[in-house]
Amino acid sequence: MATVFFPSLVRQQTGGLAKIEVAGATVGELMIAIEARFPGISQHLLRPNLAISVDDEVTPLGVLEPVRPDSEVHFIAAISGG
Amino acid sequence: MSTTYNVIGTRPVRHDGADKVTGRALYGADLQLARMIQGAILRSPHAHARILRIDTSKAEALPGVYAVVTAADFPPAPADKIVDFGEGDTPLSSLRGNILASGKVLYSGHAVAAVAAVNAHVAAEAAALIEVDYEPLPCVLTAPEAMAPGAPILHEEFANGNVADQIRYEMGDLAAGFAQATLIVERELDTATVHQGYIEPQNATAFWSSDGRIHIWCSTQGSFVARDATAAVLDVPVSQVKVTPMEIGGGFGGKINVYLEPVAALLSKKAGRPVKLVMSRRDVFTGTGPTPGSRVRVKIGVNDAGKITAAQSWLAYEAGAYPGAMVVPGAMTVFACYDIENVLIEGFDVVVNKPSTAAYRAPGAPNSALATETVLDEIAEKLGIDPLELRLRNAAKEGTRRADGPRYKRIGCVEVLEAMKASPHYNAPLPGPHCGRGVAIGFWFNAGLPSSATLSVNADGTVNLIEGSTDIGGSRTSLSMQAAEVLGLRAEDIHPTVVDTDSVGYTGVTGGSRTTFSTGLAVHDAAQMVVEQMKARAARLWAVEAVEFANGVFSANGQSLTFAELAAQLGSTGGPVSCSATVNPKGVGGSIAGLIIDVKVDPETGKTDVLRVTSVQDAGKAIHPAYVEGQMQGGTAQGIGWALNEEYFMDNSGDMRNGSYLDYRMPTALDLPMIETVIVEVPNPGHPFGVRGVGEANIVPPLAACANAIYRATGKRLNRVPMNPATILGL
C-alpha cells in the first residue's frame, strides 16, 4: 500500500495523523480512499499552490500519476523561483 | 566515467552576441511603431489610504492626451476568481489590485491611474493633473509590527489580520532532539527589503486592434505567463492576446509579474493606437516587486560529535501589499542542506504597506540561510571544528529527507563542501589584521515546468531552432549547444530564434533555473526526433532497414552521409524535416552553492572591503561553462550587495527615501574583486546531459558568508542585514 503524508497544517483534519497507508493505482485512487476516511480533506490537499510529489519527484500529472505499492506521496508547495 | 561531448562544455560565442554589442538588439523600450503614443502612470504618495475620489477631467482636457484609465476601466469580473499560472494561485482581485488600485492604496508608489498622450512628457504632465482625494490611514511597515495586536489592517477581508498564510513543517521529535544536544545556539536575524535591481526598467507596448486581438510587446521572463496574466486581468480568452517578447535587460525573478501590460492594453483600447509605457527608475523601486524583508529565528542543537540533533525555525516574511512573501520556499530551504532528524519550522506570510514582493533569485532562501549558516558558524567555533567540516558531518545526501517531506535524489552537497575545502582560497592565509574569512552554503530546488521547441533542418545542413524561452543570459546558445550535441553539429550550425506566443508551444518562464534544463530537454527531444526522421530518409535512400548515426554521420552497409549531405537530399527523399517537442518534465535536480569570502572591516568607519571571493556551485553539467560562471558571479555580486549595503530605506510614513541608484547604491566595479568560480559537476540523473540549472542557488550563501566573515574580522555577531557601517558600529 502506498504511503500518503499529510502536510503539518492539514493534520487538524486527520486528528493529528501524519501519514496513512492506502491502496490504489494512481494518486487519484488514493485520494478517493482518503476522502472516504476524512471527508472534505481533498480540498486541503488538491489545490493549485500544492504540488504532488510521488517518490520524491513533483509530478506534472497530478492525481493521474501512477503509484506503486511502496510509493510515497507528499503534498508540497508549488514553487519555481526567480 | 565522465561522458565525452563535442559541443557541451565548450564556450562558443553567443548567437545574439553581435546584435547586443552593436546596439542592434531591440529591447522593450526600443520598440517604435507607427502612430504609437506614450503613457505615464500616476502613483500614490501615501503608503496606506482610502481613495475617496478620482477626477481625471483636467488630464483628459490637456491637448495631446488620448486616454486616461483607472481601475474602473477593468471589465467586471467575479471578485473571488483564482488565476493559476502553473505555479501557485493568485486571486484576480490581488492581481488587478496591484496593477491599478481600487478602493485603497496599499503602498507609496501604488499605481492609481494611467494616461496616454502624444509623448511621454505630455503624458506625465497630464498624470499630474489627475486629482485624487485620499483619506490617509496609519501604515505598518515590518512583519513583526504587522503581526502585533492592534496593527493597521491592510485587507479587512482576511481572516487572520495581516497574516495572509501560515506554513509548518515538522519531522521527528523536537524536544527529544534538543534533549540529546550538548550545545544549543539560537539567534534571530532581520533582513531589509531589497530589489532585484535589473538595469532595464519594466516596459510594455500594447495595441488593441479593432478585431479584438491584443498584441503586447514587452520585456518579460515569460511571454506565456505575461499573456495569461494579461488575459485574466482583462477578462479575455488567452487566444485573444499575443505577446511578442523583446530582448530583456535582466529580471532575476522581478520580470515575471505583469505591471504595465494590461494598462497599456486598456489605454490602447481607448486611444485606438499602440501605447508604450516605460517605468522610471523610481517607479521600478516603488512600484515593482522587491524581495521580502524578514525576521528569522533559528535554534540548532548539536552533540559533541558535531552532529545536529534538532533544529527549529520561525520565519516571518513581509509580503508587501498582497500575499505571497516567499516564506514558503524560505521555510522549505532553511535546513535543506542538512540531514536532520528532528525539525520544526513555522512560517508566516505577512502583508505590510510596502510594494508587493516578487521573486528574486532563489526567492526566500537567502533570508533563511542567513540564520542557519550563521548559527552553524557559531556552533563550529564553540566546538572548535572547522566550519566546513561541521557542515560535512551533517550534509544532506541522496535519500536525506527534507522537512517538507520528499527525500533527495542525487544531490551535490558533499561535493560542493569538499570543493570549498580543497580550494586554493580556503587554504590561503588572510592578508592581515581586521580581516576575516566566512563560509556558507545554500540550496535551491530549481524547476521543471513546460517548454517547447521546434527544429527545422535547412538544405545547407544547418538547423533553425524556434523556442519560447526569453534569453536573459545566453540561453539561445546553451539550448543550441544541446541541439548541436545530439545532431553532431557545431553550435554555430544552429540558428535560434525566440518567438511570440502564437508561434511556439507553451513555454514557462525563464526562471527557477529551468531554461537550460527544461527547454534544453525539449530541444534534446526534438533533436532526437530529427535524427530518427533523417535516419529514415537515409534508409529510404540506401534501401536498407537500419541506419547508424554517430558524430554527425549517418551510415549503413559501408555507405555514409554527413548531416549536411543528407540535409541537402531531404527534398528528394520525402521533403523537409521539422520536429517539435513539448515537455513538462520530472527529474528536476536541485543545486547546492557555497561561498568563501574574505573581508577587511575598517574599525573606525565600519566599512567592509571585499578582498577575495570564491563561488562554488553544483551545475550538474555545465553546458556553457562561461555562462555558468557568469551566473555564479552575478548571483554572488547581488548577494554581497544585499549583505553589505542594499536596503529600502523607508521613513515612518512608508515613503522610500532612497529610490534612486545613487542612494540605493548597488555594487559597482570598484566595490568588488574578481569572483573566482569552481564548477562542481554531479550530474542530474533526470536530464540527458545531467543539467541541474545554476541561476539561483549562488545568491543564497553570500549573506551568511559575509556575516561570518565580518564576525571573524570584528568579533561581532550582527543580527541585521545590511551589515553596513551603521550596523557594524552599532549606531
Place this chain on the structure above:
Amino acid sequence: MSAKVQVQTTINNEPVEFLCEPRQSLLECLRDVVGLTGTKEGCGDGNCGSCTVKLGDRIVTSCLVLGVEANGESITTVEGLAHGNTLHPLQKAFLEHAALQCGICTPGFLIAADALLQKHPQPTEEQTRFWLANNLCRCTGYDKIIRAVQAAATEITTTKSNGAAQ
C-alpha cells in the same frame, strides 16, 4: 508643447540634423528622434551609465545632457564603434569573454571602456574598475567585463605595435 529647435550634429561620423524640444535629453533625441536605440536608459538620472555616449572628446551620461547642447558637437554611440562589419576589439572581447548576460549595460560599458583605453592604453585592474564604476551591471558581477576590457587593451596594443613593426 514647446517650439522645436533645430540641432546640427555629427553622429558616428555622419552629419545628422534633428528637431527637438528644448526639454528633451540627448538620450531621448538619440533614441526617439534619431532612432538610434542602441544607447539605453536605465535610470534617467545619471546613475547607471547605460546611456553613456561620447560627446566631443569626453564621455557623458546622455540622460543628463539636453539635446540642444549637442548642437555643433560630434557624438559617438555604440552603433558607431564597429568599422562596417568588423567589430571593435572591445566588442570582440566582450563576446569572447562572455562579458554580457542580458546586454542592457553593454553599450554604455563599451563606450566608457573605449574612452578608458584611449586615455590609458594598458590600464591596471584598479584603473579599469575605477573608470567603469559609473556603469552599473547587475548581471555579471563585473569579473568578465574587467577581463574583457583588459584583453581588448592587450589586443589593441599588440596590433598597434605589430603594425608599427611592419
